[in-house]
Structures are given as structure tokens and as C-alpha cells.
Amino acid sequence: MNYKGILIILLLLLIFSFSVSAQYLEVALVSDIGGFGDNSYNEQLRESLIKAKQDFNLRLEFRESELMTDYQANINYFAENKFDLIWGTGFTMEQAVKEAAQMYPEINFVIFDGIVKEENVMSLTFREEEAAFLAGVIAALKTKSSTVAFIGGRETEIIKGYQRGFKTGVEAVNSEVEVINRYLGSFNDFSTAKRISEKLVSQNVDLIFYAAGPASKGIIDTALETDINLISLDAGDINLAPNNILTVIQKNTDYIVEQIIGSYYNDNYVNEIKEYGLVDNAFILAKNQTEDMLNQEILNKVEEYKQQFIAGEIEIRSSN
Known part of the structure; x- marks a missing residue:
């Protein structure tokens, strides 16, 4: 192979590797009515997702719900914009996540501390x-x-x-x-x-x-x-x-977020009802x-x- 051919191959490899490294996961979080200043799981999940950016190439967006009637519009906004993974917080968001999952079957949803039985929803529950x-x-x-x-x-x-x-x-x-x-x-x-x-x-x-x-x-x-x-x-x-x-x-949101985002990156993400307990390092002081x-x-x-x-x-x- 001549020098010119080798150069072309190297250039193609460089372009390919750049395109792979430039790929990012679009992740959204919708709060319940407690908002992101609640010192509870809305805020914890937001902070855990921000920390996850240190290990993964993420594009993050957040929407705060002032009323329960905001849930559907906030979730649908991210689904319409083709986000890869859309998170909702708490059992009060179950119905909104369920309806969005049915409307956007190609989008993956995660509900924290709730259960939605749809094929494109991961439900995170706790013992x-x-x-x-x-x-x-x-x-x-x-x-x-x-x-x-x-x-x-x-x-x-x-x-x-x-x-x-x-x-x-x-x-x-x-x-x-x-x-x-x-x-x-x-x-x-x-x-x-x-x-x-x-x-x-x-x-x-x-x-x-x-x-x-x-x-x-x-x-x-x-x-x-x-x-x-x-x-x-x-x-x-x-x-x-x-x-x-x-x-x-x-609840150990840092660990849980890291596990779920990691599974998505590693192509072993599965939408299911996951139950976490002490054996999973799910609770911290x-x-x-x-x-x-x-x-x-x-x-x-x-x-x-x-x-x-x-x-x-x-x-x-x-x-x-």
C-alpha cells in the first residue's frame, strides 16, 4: 500500500473516532411539584445527573413542575424533541409518564420511586x-x-x-x-x-x-x-x-444514576421494574x-x- 493510501485510512479512522467520541446521550429530568429546591429527590437526581457528566458525554436539560397539570406538558416536550432518556420523579408522575410512553413508544422513560408497566419505561422501586x-x-x-x-x-x-x-x-x-x-x-x-x-x-x-x-x-x-x-x-x-x-x-441517587446511564452506554439497558435494597447500595446516610x-x-x-x-x-x- 502506498503512502497516500495509508494516509487516507488514517484520516478515515480519525474521522470515525471523532464522530464516536462526539456522540452524546440526551437526558432530561422533570421534577414533581416539589421543584428542584426541595432538598429532596428532585434536587438529588438533578445533582446526580450533573455529576454523571464527569464520566459520560451527556446533554442535560431540566424542567420544573409547579402544578401536577404541568407534568404531561413537560414530559411531552422532551419526548417531542427526541431525548434519549426522560426521567420523572415520584409516584404522582406515574400517569403522566404512562401516557407519554404510550404516545412516544420509541422514547425511553425512567420513573424514580414509581411503577409504570409500559415496554419503554424503567421503573425504579425500593425496599x-x-x-x-x-x-x-x-x-x-x-x-x-x-x-x-x-x-x-x-x-x-x-x-x-x-x-x-x-x-x-x-x-x-x-x-x-x-x-x-x-x-x-x-x-x-x-x-x-x-x-x-x-x-x-x-x-x-x-x-x-x-x-x-x-x-x-x-x-x-x-x-x-x-x-x-x-x-x-x-x-x-x-x-x-x-x-x-x-x-x-x-436513596443513593448518585449510584443509581451512574448504573442506569452506564447501562445505556454499554448497550445493556433494559426497561423493567427494578427493585433496590441494601444489597444494591441503595440507601445512604x-x-x-x-x-x-x-x-x-x-x-x-x-x-x-x-x-x-x-x-x-x-x-x-x-x-x-
Whole structure:
């Protein structure tokens, strides 16, 4: 082969390699009505996608929903513009994602913390009881009165899962610690949350783990007034009671986003209902707050019990 032929081949290889490297994945995220300043999963997912740009060639766009009626238009906007992967946040977006998936069958959608049974949707779900297990371990290690409590909003299957996981975690550490369970009957009843949490404090409870939605503000007010400890599921609560929230059990969005974007790049992406738990590194403790409120000895113990759970040495019973 002459010099000119070699030069042409090298030039073609250079052009090909440039075109491959220039390819990018178009990813969009639509918030629910909490918006991107919610200190919760809208914001977490946005930050995790931005971090993923360090490892992947992404074009990112975000749309914030002020009303639930915005969901469909925001999702459809990205579908009409042929984005590769469109994310929605939370179960309140299930119907909007379902309708968009039916209207745009060639587009892939991801719903975080929700289920949509369409062939072009990946549904990300979580074994919430395993997050609560970590809360129970921490509660048993931190209580001084040996009496702790769980407060749920409504008595749904998911919230009862939190109750079971919490009790399992407490009992794994110390079966003599009493666990009191209470339900508000609503996720919006601030006054009932305040009254029930005050009653629990009078019963010697010095730590409350809660899954009570907006009504949690009543529990937080009680903690501020009585100086008891709390374990939350919402990072936004830290700003309300920084000296009372021991930690927040969060979904590990950095890890999950990295896994899903990576699978898309590596051509092993599959639209399915995926369930994440402790074995998948799906739950983490809010870093800064945890480091401020829990010492390394306790954190080491939490990791020990987590590994025992992953190894199958501890199980969450359905009757807890």
C-alpha cells in the first residue's frame, strides 16, 4: 500500500473516532411539584445527573413542575424533541409518564420511586423497609431511655413496611428496647402529629423515626420543644431541626444514576421494574449531618449490622 493510501485510512479512522467520541446521550429530568429546591429527590437526581457528566458525554436539560397539570406538558416536550432518556420523579408522575410512553413508544422513560408497566419505561422501586432497618439500628444504639417510636402517616403497605424494618433494626441491636408504633390517619394532619409525638415523649420516648409526609412538621416541633432525637427520610428536615435530626436515610441517587446511564452506554439497558435494597447500595446516610451527630463507633456498628442483613443473618419479618 502506498503512502497516500495509508494516509487516507488514517484520516478515515480519525474521522470515525471523532464522530464516536462526539456522540452524546440526551437526558432530561422533570421534577414533581416539589421543584428542584426541595432538598429532596428532585434536587438529588438533578445533582446526580450533573455529576454523571464527569464520566459520560451527556446533554442535560431540566424542567420544573409547579402544578401536577404541568407534568404531561413537560414530559411531552422532551419526548417531542427526541431525548434519549426522560426521567420523572415520584409516584404522582406515574400517569403522566404512562401516557407519554404510550404516545412516544420509541422514547425511553425512567420513573424514580414509581411503577409504570409500559415496554419503554424503567421503573425504579425500593425496599423501603430496608432503609427503616438502618434507622432502627441507629435508634437502638442512641436511645438512653430504651423507648423509641415510629410514627407513620396513613397505615399503607409501604408505611407498614417502614414500621417492620424499624422494629427489626432495633431488635437486632437490643431486644429490650421498646418500640411504640403510632399512625396519624393522614399525611397532612400537623396538629395530630404534634399531639401524638407529645404523648410519646410523656411515655419516655427519646427518639422518633417517622414517615409522615408534611405532617412531620408537628413531630419536629415537638422535638424542638422537648429536645428528643429524630431520624428522618427527608433531607429538607435538617434545616428545621439541625440539633435534633441524627441522620436522614436517603436513596443513593448518585449510584443509581451512574448504573442506569452506564447501562445505556454499554448497550445493556433494559426497561423493567427494578427493585433496590441494601444489597444494591441503595440507601445512604446524609453525610454532613451524620458526621455531625453520630460518632465513628456508632457508624461502624451500623455497617456491621448492615453487612449481617445483606448476608441473610437478619430478616425483616412480615409480622413486625
